[in-house]
Each structure stands twice: as structure tokens, then as C-alpha cells.
Amino acid sequence: MKQVLQYRRSGATRVVEVPAPLTPEAGLLVQNQWSLISPGTERMLVEAGGGNLLNTARQRPDLVRQVLDKAARDGIAATVEAVRNRLDVAIPLGYSCAGTTLDVGPRARGAFEIGDRVACAGAGLANHAEIVAVPRNLAVRVPDSVSLDDAAFVTVGAIALQGVRVADARLGEACVVIGLGLVGQLTVQLLKAAGCRVFGIDVAADKVQLAQAQGADVACLRADPDLLEKVRAFSVGRGADAILITAASSTSDPIQIAPGLARDRAVVVAVGMVGMDVPRNAYYEKELQLRLSRSYGPGRYDRTYEEEGVDYPPGYVRWTEQRNMEAFLDLVAAGTVRPSRLVTHRIPIARAKHAYQIVTGETAEPYLGILLEYPRLPTTEAPTRTRVDLRAASRPLPTSGTVRLGVVGAGSFARSVLLPALQKLEHVELRGVATASSPSAHQTATRFGFGFAATDWHAVVEDASIDAVLVATRHDLHARLAAAALRGGKSVFLEKPMALSPEELEDVLEAWRSSGRVLQVGFNRRFAPTYRRLRAWFASRRMPLVMSYRVNAGAVAPSSWVVDPVQGGGRLIGEVCHMVDVLVDLTGSEARTVYAQSIGAGSARDDVLLTLRFRDGSVGTIVYASGGDRSLPKEQLEVLGDGRSAVLDDFRWLRLHAAGKLTRVGGRLAVQDKGHAAELSAFLDAVRHGRVSPVDPEVAAHVTRVTFAGVESARTGLPVQV
Structure with missing residues (x-):
């Protein structure tokens, strides 16, 4: 399928043939x-891509400090690879669309139908x-009377509505909208629908005229020398009851002019991305x-709501993301809000690059609402291929x-560590x-020269031309994928952890024992x-060892998948x-x-002390601290x-x-x-x-x-026999 991608390193925006997502x-x-x-x-995203690193350093000194800290901690080579990994990404553009449902996942059935x-x-x-894959709480049915091109405004409309x-603008109140772009124009329409009086401000004359046409x-204009007087007259001398800043600006001017426009104890709402140097x-x-x-x-930003589809009860949260989207489309259906008035361009997806040339000013022409149009194909002909071949397979080779x-999973660790290492091997x-x-x-x-790209792991595991599979997904898929690959006759390199439960572990071991393949x-x-x-230093020992392993791990966000009990299993199992x-x-x-003591509870045990007693009499402690x-x-x-x-x-x-002597190997x-x-x-x-696996799977188990x-x-506070 075709998708618009923006390449961070070069700043180029391209329409690329990529594999379609899974349901x-x-x-x-x-x-779509x-x-x-x-x-x-999207203009800010595109303009930020391929930007001068010196300018980025000036704008984000915090990132410079992070890079320097990493260089001191992990070395120059590792830091360069990490920075390159951050830059060598393709960012999918767009966040508002409309189309026809091709398939519905099992936990979204009933709410949606094909x-x-x-x-x-x-x-x-x-x-x-x-083709797009969207969680159930970020999709809504379109009313019959609403066209899909109007419905494509749903995200921007929900932003304005929120x-x-x-x-909390109320009937009859005087409201000022600063910034009359797409969100600002919709905000004007919504405020009028709510019975408010509206005063619009923008730096561009055409946006000012359009706002007046919207009601x-x-x-x-912002540059109008009589701006304050006009707002005062508009509000009958009291000042505005509410000021909504819908501008997209790196300056703090909107925040700084708001007090002069507002009445005593008014509300100022920052909707757009603006400077926040507040006077x-x-x-x-x-x-x-x-x-x-x-x-x-x-x-928004709640993974449980957005990704897992767990809704908030209306009695506690009346207006969620999804319900805001529904409300916006209801207003469009009633004719109260008319997005079509804001459309200036309709451009086929194949010419998306031209659309972004307009947005960035490379092509000089006025614009506001730019819609990308997709081929009207029957659903049976939709481009749903989940694999794209980039080069032909090689001829079969001897063992x-x-x-x-084949690789399944290409997150940050795989891209910055495993794949660069593989590229250098023969x-x-x-x-x-x-x-x-x-x-x-x-x-x-x-980037790494693979023969094909896919979104379905079966494409790798079931490919007859593949000898071995490297699994580097999130932890909850490790055991399942490893077992499937082994049963499919592939050798497997499995990133840790081996499994998240005893049942998963036994499944992997059973698959390995019956496969005759390498599992590492x-x-x-x-x-x-x-x-x-x-290790060689103690190879000839005759007595047990006393071992102390301290890890200054650093904290991860509580929302991270790593500490999620389902996806990551927590840091004790995962790290x-x-x-x-x-x-x-x-x-x-x-x-x-094993005896473990932790500061945290549940999967958030970032600080744990383990004491291990071994069968040969050795003892060891592991201090894992965040x-x-x-x-x-x-x-x-x-x-x-x-x-x-x-x-x-x-x-x-x-x-x-x-023997009283010190031998040093390496250095700081x-x-x-x-x-x-x-x-x-x-x-x-x-x-x-x-040969046998360099890491015995029984030992890994x-x-x-x-x-x-x-x-x-x-969990229990007691020692546990292994």
C-alpha cells in the first residue's frame, strides 16, 4: 500500500510502498x-526533519546534555550509533482520516462491523x-448524512471541541480566538454553535476574512493598532470571558497579549502549540x-484507553476522545459545523509531496484545509498485502x-545494537x-538491506528461504514466536526474557527438544x-564464590510497556x-x-535486592536499583x-x-x-x-x-526454592 512518510535525517517527504498493517x-x-x-x-514536523543539528542543539540543550552523558557513560561509538538510530527513522504523517472498515478485531466486534x-x-x-489500523476507541461511525471528506476533519474538530x-464557554459569553488556522476556524464555528459571541485574531488577512464568513x-489582524480597543468594545468594556489560543507559534506573543484582552478572572486556554513565557x-x-x-x-496518552480499548464510564468521564469525535460529527450532520467551507485543496495520495510543498511554502499558494484522496477501490481489491519484497531471495545454500x-521485531535495541552488529558479520x-x-x-x-519487509510475523517464520529467526519483539511475544519458529524448522536467536510464565517456558523447551535446531x-x-x-580467573577454583552484582539501572516511566505485567513482565523478569x-x-x-526484597509493589519493582544460594555452596547478591x-x-x-x-x-x-598482586585489564x-x-x-x-547452542537452553530455562x-x-517476602 502507499503511505506518506517523512524521513527525519534528510527531511524528505515521500509516498512509499509499504506492507499493510494487521487488524x-x-x-x-x-x-481510507x-x-x-x-x-x-504537520508543517512543524516536516520543517523539523532534516534540520541543522547546530540549530537543534540551540533549541534543545537538554538533548545535548543527554548525548554528552551517554558518551561519557557508554562511549563515543555507542553514542553515535544511538543518535544515528534516532535520526534514521521514517515518521508516518497524518492523524485524521475517514474510510470504510475492511476488518474488525475480536475485541472490537459489536462496536464496529465490516x-x-x-x-x-x-x-x-x-x-x-x-490502509490504517486503528484502536476501537479512536474510531467512530460516520452519520449517514455526513460525507467522508467532511468526516476526515474528525480529529481536528475534536481538538477544537475539547x-x-x-x-467552559457558556451561552452569551464573549470569547476571543487567537489563531485562525484550521483549529481556530472550527473553534469559531463551535463557539457560535454554543451561543457565544466570538472575536477572532490572526496575523493573516485572509484568515480574518474567512473567520468573519464562518460567523x-x-x-x-494581530497588527491592528486598535486591537485592544476593539476587544473592549466587543465585550462592552468588560474584557473577554474566555480566550482560546489556537495558534501554532514558537513565540509567546499569544500568551502575552491575552491578559490585555481578558476580563478580571477570565479563562485563557492554550489549545495550540505556542510559547509559554507567561507574564x-x-x-x-x-x-x-x-x-x-x-x-x-x-x-489521550492513556495506553489502556487508546491501545487496549478500555473505555471510561460516562458517569465519571462524560466527554472522552471518542465521544468528542462523535459529538463533532453530530454537529456536522446537523449542519451546525461545516468543514467543507475550509477545504482549499483536494490532492491524490500519489501527489502528497506537492501537498507538503504547499504547506511548507515551497510552493507559494494560499491554503487551509488540504485533503488527500485515495483510490476508490472495491474492498476486495484493497491493497492489504502485508509483505513487500525489496529484492529476490538467494539460491538455497548448504548448511x-x-x-x-529473518528478524521479527525491530525496536530501538534491535536497530541500534543487534542489526548493526549483524551487518558487520560474515x-x-x-x-x-x-x-x-x-x-x-x-x-x-x-536501512539494513533486508530482502523483504512485513507486518505479519508469519511472513518470516513460514518463509522457506529462511534458516534462522531472530526474535526481538516486546516480551509477551517471545515464547510464542520462538516456539512457532522452532516448530517450523528454524533455528532461533531469542532475545531475553525466554518467557513470561512457566507455561510459556515449557512450550518453548518442548518445541526446541523436538526440533533438532539451535535455540540461543x-x-x-x-x-x-x-x-x-x-571467568577464566576463577576456572580452577576449589571453593565456593561470594559474588555481588550491582546495577545502577535508572528509572523507567510507570507507563512503559517494560513494567506492564502483560507486555513486559516487569524488570525483574525482563532485565x-x-x-x-x-x-x-x-x-x-x-x-x-532465591530471596528477594523490593521497595516497589507489583510490576513496578524497579528496586530489588536478590540473594541467591547455589548448589555448589556459592552465594550471590544482585542489587538492581533505579x-x-x-x-x-x-x-x-x-x-x-x-x-x-x-x-x-x-x-x-x-x-x-x-597473591598480593593486582592485574588490570582495560580501563575507564x-x-x-x-x-x-x-x-x-x-x-x-x-x-x-x-553445533549445540552456545547458551544451553536448559541453563537459560x-x-x-x-x-x-x-x-x-x-511478593511473599519469603525465600523460594527454585
Whole structure:
């Protein structure tokens, strides 16, 4: 299918052939007929892409500090790769569209049916694309009397409507709208529909004239020297009851002129993205209320509402995102709001680049509402292919030849660490990549040279030309995908964790035992050069070891999928497994008991202390903390036993002590190597030559069971037998 993408590094906007998305479980698949370009938001996105890095540094000194901190912590090479990874992305443009439902997920059935005319919202979802996949709470049925081109305004209309609700504008009140772009013009119409008197302000004369045509009682230019007097006269000398700022501006001028236009104790609502340098005294002296309107209503940025489709009860939250969208379309159906009056261009999707040239001013012509139009194809002919081939498959090769690798999942870690490492290795062909996101699949395939891009993981797992599959998805899919690939005759490199439950773990093991293929879990630290030197230091020991592993992990947002019990499983299962694996590998022994104490509760256990007792008598502690200062190196491992000691600092340098002597390996400025390239090389070597896995799956399974026991111990406060 065709989709409009903006490439951050180059700033180019292109119409690209990408794989179509899959139907969300709690959503629907929609064949677009129209999508609306939001002039303010999308202009800023396009202009920001490909921008001068020096200018970006001036505008965002906080990002500069983050880059410098990372360079000091992780090294120049890792930092350059991370920055490149952030820049080498294709951003899907658009967030408001309308079309026909092609398919409905199981958790959206009843709310929607195939063939429904629907309007959709959501950045990264309701894009400029022939096919979009949208969660159920970000889609609404379109009334019969509303055309789909009018319905494509639904997101911008809901943004304007939410601003009016936040302003609490009431019948007969005098309201000022600053910024008469698309949102501003719709705000004028909505305020008039609510029985308010409206005064519009803009920097452009044509927008002022249009606002008057939309029903504004008065409208004038921002540069008008009599602006304050006109607002005073409009409000019968009292000042405006509410001021809605719908401008898109980097300056704080709208915020700063508002007090002069407002009455005592009036409301000022920032709807658009404007500077927020607020003149305190001016707001204080009139006791003005400054409010921010958050997008299109309650539910925005709540993953449970937006992605999982869990609604808020109307008795508690009357106007959610979805209900605002419905209300806007009802007003359009009644003829109270008329989006069609704001349309200046209707452009086919194939010529979308021209549309953005108009928006950015590269092509000089007046514009406001720009609609992208899509081919009117029967639903049976909709471009729903979930795989796009970029080059032909190679001829079959013998086992000892090149490994043809498929990848499922291409998030930040895969793009910045695993895939760059694979590119540098020999005897591997990157055959295909599958991700849930159409733009991500296409961009990843293009950047790293994959043969095809897909949005359906079956395209990788069931491809006969693929020998091995690398699984790097979110944690909840790890076990399912690994088991499917093994049963399909593929070797599997499975990023940690191996599974999120004992049942999943047993399924993976059963699939591996019956497959005769290589299964390697991504416990990379055991492949790090400094760790291998440490391990060799204690290879001839006769006594148990005492081990202490401290991790200055840093916090993650409570809303992150990593700590979600369903998707991520929490950090103890998802991340502490690395440290457990190191201690298990170092002792060559299984853990017998686990005792865990944590500060947090539930899946938010970011601070945990684990004590492990091993069958060979060794003991180890793992301190995994999120509250430390980032200037402290992330990881330190201390090992003592058999008359020897060792300290490993952040996989950069190693201190070995024995017989009163100190041996140093590496140094504080050494390049950090956590073993990612070595583990991938070992996996490919095992696949090519039919060798056993470099990481015994039975050992990896034991490590996983230890983390399960840790979760149980943290919950009960008691030691748990493994």
C-alpha cells in the first residue's frame, strides 16, 4: 500500500510502498478515502526533519546534555550509533482520516462491523495511508448524512471541541480566538454553535476574512493598532470571558497579549502549540486561569484507553476522545459545523509531496484545509498485502554456507545494537524483517538491506528461504514466536526474557527438544571479553564464590510497556535475568534458593535486592536499583573466593587480585563491549556447522525460573526454592 512518510535525517517527504498493517485485536482495519493534513502540526514536523543539528542543539540543550552523558557513560561509538538510530527513522504523517472498515478485531466486534463508514484519529495510527489500523476507541461511525471528506476533519474538530470544553464557554459569553488556522476556524464555528459571541485574531488577512464568513462577530489582524480597543468594545468594556489560543507559534506573543484582552478572572486556554513565557504579574493582577487543553480529550496518552480499548464510564468521564469525535460529527450532520467551507485543496495520495510543498511554502499558494484522496477501490481489491519484497531471495545454500536470517521485531535495541552488529558479520544474509509498524518495517528493511519487509510475523517464520529467526519483539511475544519458529524448522536467536510464565517456558523447551535446531537466548554478557577473562580467573577454583552484582539501572516511566505485567513482565523478569545468568554461568551451578526484597509493589519493582544460594555452596547478591545517579557506571560485579578477587566495572575494565598482586585489564576509557557481536557470531556459527547452542537452553530455562522465583519471593517476602 502507499503511505506518506517523512524521513527525519534528510527531511524528505515521500509516498512509499509499504506492507499493510494487521487488524488490531481491539481495533479495526480501515481503507481510507480521505485524510486531512493538519497545517500547523504537520508543517512543524516536516520543517523539523532534516534540520541543522547546530540549530537543534540551540533549541534543545537538554538533548545535548543527554548525548554528552551517554558518551561519557557508554562511549563515543555507542553514542553515535544511538543518535544515528534516532535520526534514521521514517515518521508516518497524518492523524485524521475517514474510510470504510475492511476488518474488525475480536475485541472490537459489536462496536464496529465490516463495511462501516468510519472516521479515525491518532498520530501514528490514522495516517496518510491507503490502509490504517486503528484502536476501537479512536474510531467512530460516520452519520449517514455526513460525507467522508467532511468526516476526515474528525480529529481536528475534536481538538477544537475539547478546547471549547476546557474553556467552559457558556451561552452569551464573549470569547476571543487567537489563531485562525484550521483549529481556530472550527473553534469559531463551535463557539457560535454554543451561543457565544466570538472575536477572532490572526496575523493573516485572509484568515480574518474567512473567520468573519464562518460567523465570527468581529475579527481583526494581530497588527491592528486598535486591537485592544476593539476587544473592549466587543465585550462592552468588560474584557473577554474566555480566550482560546489556537495558534501554532514558537513565540509567546499569544500568551502575552491575552491578559490585555481578558476580563478580571477570565479563562485563557492554550489549545495550540505556542510559547509559554507567561507574564506572571499580568495574569496575577486579573487572577486569570491559564488552562491547557490536552489534544482531543480524556483518554489521550492513556495506553489502556487508546491501545487496549478500555473505555471510561460516562458517569465519571462524560466527554472522552471518542465521544468528542462523535459529538463533532453530530454537529456536522446537523449542519451546525461545516468543514467543507475550509477545504482549499483536494490532492491524490500519489501527489502528497506537492501537498507538503504547499504547506511548507515551497510552493507559494494560499491554503487551509488540504485533503488527500485515495483510490476508490472495491474492498476486495484493497491493497492489504502485508509483505513487500525489496529484492529476490538467494539460491538455497548448504548448511555450512551463509545463514539466511529473518528478524521479527525491530525496536530501538534491535536497530541500534543487534542489526548493526549483524551487518558487520560474515556468513549471514538478512532475508526479511517483520514489525507491527508498516513504516518501521520498510525503513528497517531499507536501512539494513533486508530482502523483504512485513507486518505479519508469519511472513518470516513460514518463509522457506529462511534458516534462522531472530526474535526481538516486546516480551509477551517471545515464547510464542520462538516456539512457532522452532516448530517450523528454524533455528532461533531469542532475545531475553525466554518467557513470561512457566507455561510459556515449557512450550518453548518442548518445541526446541523436538526440533533438532539451535535455540540461543540473548544472554550477551557471558560473551563479553572482560567477563570471559574474569571467568577464566576463577576456572580452577576449589571453593565456593561470594559474588555481588550491582546495577545502577535508572528509572523507567510507570507507563512503559517494560513494567506492564502483560507486555513486559516487569524488570525483574525482563532485565535482572541478565545478572542471574552471569552468576549461574560463573559458578557453573544452579541456584537453589532465591530471596528477594523490593521497595516497589507489583510490576513496578524497579528496586530489588536478590540473594541467591547455589548448589555448589556459592552465594550471590544482585542489587538492581533505579534511583541512583546516572554518573555512576551502570554495572559492577565483585567476585571473591579461593584466595582470589576480581572487580568488573561496566564491561570496560577489570581488576584481578591474587597473591598480593593486582592485574588490570582495560580501563575507564576503554570501549564498552557487552558481548552482543560475539553472541550473534557464536549463534551463526552454531547454525552453520550444526553445533549445540552456545547458551544451553536448559541453563537459560533455569535462569528464567530463578526470575520467576524472585517475583514470587518479592511478593511473599519469603525465600523460594527454585
